[in-house]
Amino acid sequence: MKVGKSELEEVSKKIKPYIHRTPVLTSGLINEIAEADLFFKCENFQKMGAFKMRGATNAILNLTEEQKNKGVVTHSSGNFAQALSLAAKSLGVPAYIVMPDSAPAVKKAAVRSYGGIITECPATIKDREETAAMIQKNTGATFIHPSNDMDVILGQGTAAMELLEDKPELNFIFTPVGGGGLIAGTALAAKHFGHNCTCIGAEPEEADDAWRSLKSGKIETNQTVNTIADGLKTQLGDKNFPFIKEHVQEIIRVSEAEIKEALRIIWERMKIIVEPSSAVALAAVIKEKERFKHKKIGIIISGGNVDLENLPF
Amino acid sequence: MKVGKSELEEVSKKIKPYIHRTPVLTSGLINEIAEADLFFKCENFQKMGAFKMRGATNAILNLTEEQKNKGVVTHSSGNFAQALSLAAKSLGVPAYIVMPDSAPAVKKAAVRSYGGIITECPATIKDREETAAMIQKNTGATFIHPSNDMDVILGQGTAAMELLEDKPELNFIFTPVGGGGLIAGTALAAKHFGHNCTCIGAEPEEADDAWRSLKSGKIETNQTVNTIADGLKTQLGDKNFPFIKEHVQEIIRVSEAEIKEALRIIWERMKIIVEPSSAVALAAVIKEKERFKHKKIGIIISGGNVDLENLPF
Numbered sequence: 001m002k003v004g005k006s007e008l009e010e011v012s013k014k015i016k017p018y019i020h021r022t023p024v025l026t027s028g029l030i031n032e033i034a035e036a037d038l039f040f041k042c043e044n045f046q047k048m049g050a051f052k053m054r055g056a057t058n059a060i061l062n063l064t065e066e067q068k069n070k071g072v073v074t075h076s077s078g079n080f081a082q083a084l085s086l087a088a089k090s091l092g093v094p095a096y097i098v099m100p101d102s103a104p105a106v107k108k109a110a111v112r113s114y115g116g117i118i119t120e121c122p123a124t125i126k127d128r129e130e131t132a133a134m135i136q137k138n139t140g141a142t143f144i145h146p147s148n149d150m151d152v153i154l155g156q157g158t159a160a161m162e163l164l165e166d167k168p169e170l171n172f173i174f175t176p177v178g179g180g181g182l183i184a185g186t187a188l189a190a191k192h193f194g195h196n197c198t199c200i201g202a203e204p205e206e207a208d209d210a211w212r213s214l215k216s217g218k219i220e221t222n223q224t225v226n227t228i229a230d231g232l233k234t235q236l237g238d239k240n241f242p243f244i245k246e247h248v249q250e251i252i253r254v255s256e257a258e259i260k261e262a263l264r265i266i267w268e269r270m271k272i273i274v275e276p277s278s279a280v281a282l283a284a285v286i287k288e289k290e291r292f293k294h295k296k297i298g299i300i301i302s303g304g305n306v307d308l309e310n311l312p313f
Numbered sequence: 314m315k316v317g318k319s320e321l322e323e324v325s326k327k328i329k330p331y332i333h334r335t336p337v338l339t340s341g342l343i344n345e346i347a348e349a350d351l352f353f354k355c356e357n358f359q360k361m362g363a364f365k366m367r368g369a370t371n372a373i374l375n376l377t378e379e380q381k382n383k384g385v386v387t388h389s390s391g392n393f394a395q396a397l398s399l400a401a402k403s404l405g406v407p408a409y410i411v412m413p414d415s416a417p418a419v420k421k422a423a424v425r426s427y428g429g430i431i432t433e434c435p436a437t438i439k440d441r442e443e444t445a446a447m448i449q450k451n452t453g454a455t456f457i458h459p460s461n462d463m464d465v466i467l468g469q470g471t472a473a474m475e476l477l478e479d480k481p482e483l484n485f486i487f488t489p490v491g492g493g494g495l496i497a498g499t500a501l502a503a504k505h506f507g508h509n510c511t512c513i514g515a516e517p518e519e520a521d522d523a524w525r526s527l528k529s530g531k532i533e534t535n536q537t538v539n540t541i542a543d544g545l546k547t548q549l550g551d552k553n554f555p556f557i558k559e560h561v562q563e564i565i566r567v568s569e570a571e572i573k574e575a576l577r578i579i580w581e582r583m584k585i586i587v588e589p590s591s592a593v594a595l596a597a598v599i600k601e602k603e604r605f606k607h608k609k610i611g612i613i614i615s616g617g618n619v620d621l622e623n624l625p626f
Contacts, residue, residue: 049584
């Protein structure tokens with residue numbers, strides 16, 4: 001499958017009626033802290049509260065009518081579950097969602113409110129995949145992976161496209177790295193729509209599969225997932241890793257303390273609610289600020305769905 | 314002192330270089346809950362995080378050079394302390410701030426970061442006033458009341474002016490009621506810049522001095538201040554009450570549970586951080602939603618300074 005400028009443009013046009021064009025915010029106070037010019041692409045204000053709405057919408061729009069009738073199925077620790085449910089609902093398609101029983105209550109409730117049909121399972125990759133396969137077999141639904149799917153990758157890339165449309169002069173775009181869909185799409189967008197714009201990933205030390213994969217040149221698995229950035233516990237996939245390998249300059253790892261500090265800075269200074277996963281990118285900029293001094297840096301704020309009963313403050 | 318359209322316009326022009334023009338946000342999900350069209354004037358994104366920046370700036374700009382040299386003094390439970398400190402700092406004026414020793418740590422730290430010189434005192438009106446009077450005597454600083462001051466009232470009114478410039482078709486503007494400065498200024502702005510726009514106040518049942526004052530026709534005092542809306546514990550004053558009496562149609566009281574629920578709705582649906590005091594206005598709209606169905610309603614989001622260690626969730 002060819003994936004260049006025109007494919008991204010086509011996806012952007014196709015999903016436009018179903019998503020919000022999110023604002024790009026700045027903060028003088030955070031610029032002072034980072035000693036750089038930061039531009040936050042606020043996907044926390046996206047429909048259902050995360051960038052995942054983009055990829056989910058694109059994936060469903062690309063199904064045949066027969067496939068749409070039978071529905072879609074996925075497994076997700078949270079945001080993609082909501083995204084697929086809401087995208088499916090607005091397109092009149094049934095959505096079967098496999099969720100780990102440990103997922104935050106607020107995320108399960110949101111999936112239900114968007115009309116998703118939840119099946120819970122133990123929180124291992126193996127259990128999730130088996131449960132999804134069973135549903136697929138029973139219903140004929142099409143499986144849509146949250147991050148390792150070309151339609152999803154292209155959909156996620158549209159956030160960075162919009163950001164570069166608003167701020168074409170960016171030197172860097174930082175994204176958090178979980179399953180790899182967002183960063184793969186962002187790297188493609190940076191290549192095709194930026195002017196020498198470099199894509200950099202940010203990852204928790206506690207879930208550093210992408211950092212190790214980029215080092216070894218092959219997909220590595222997470223050895224721990226003991227991080228508050230619960231959207232970033234997932235593994236890279238064979239569809240997105242090639243793009244990351246080719247177009248992402250580096251992954252910067254940050255500690256849990258650095259994530260919490262960046263999260264507090266965003267909440268207190270910008271007065272917006274973002275997920276811990278979103279703070280990972282700012283944490284990386286601040287950690288390496290000597291290198292990025294006075295640069296123009298885009299940051300993809302991935303989402304804003306938090307469980308208010310379980311905040312890390 | 315004459316206070317009409319031209320006075321408000323003059324104040325708005327004067328303070329413009331020192332404040333942010335804050336955005337007006339909407340939420341389809343909250344409109345569904347309220348069954349009305351709501352427009353949130355987001356003063357949580359104002360400099361120092363609250364509308365109080367407007368009044369403080371105007372009050373200092375109206376001092377003589379000699380007065381500016383000697384500085385300003387106030388007593389405040391929080392936001393006005395920060396506002397006066399920051400406004401004074403940007404105008405090169407010393408700011409002496411009397412704060413109750415029970416004020417949230419995050420607010421004291423913010424006042425210090427803005428250069429305010431803090432004197433702590435017990436959390437009674439009497440103690441605050443005596444401490445401020447002592448500082449005034451020792452330094453020659455000019456006392457600026459957080460809400461019962463005509464320059465402050467006019468400054469606060471500029472938020473509603475901007476809101477009506479963006480949304481001239483509003484039927485109502487709701488504001489929370491604390492010391493009365495915001496609602497007095499808002500009522501004046503609604504009268505002079507709205508087209509049949511009615512100003513309505515919202516108050517916690519636990520601090521309902523304005524509701525009782527409007528009923529009796531004279532200034533009543535709070536009998537309890539047991540509310541999470543800590544910005545609304547203050548008393549109405551003789552300078553703002555006449556405007557409230559003349560131009561505010563009514564005050565709606567809400568319970569603590571209703572405030573918490575509205576706060577949760579704003580945080581979860583809009584992904585913005587607002588203070589409990591700001592949620593009081595939305596709580597009032599939702600409580601009386603049968604009366605305001607399908608109306609266009611402006612809501613002044615008063616501020617976003619919260620202590621992340623002590624959230625009501």
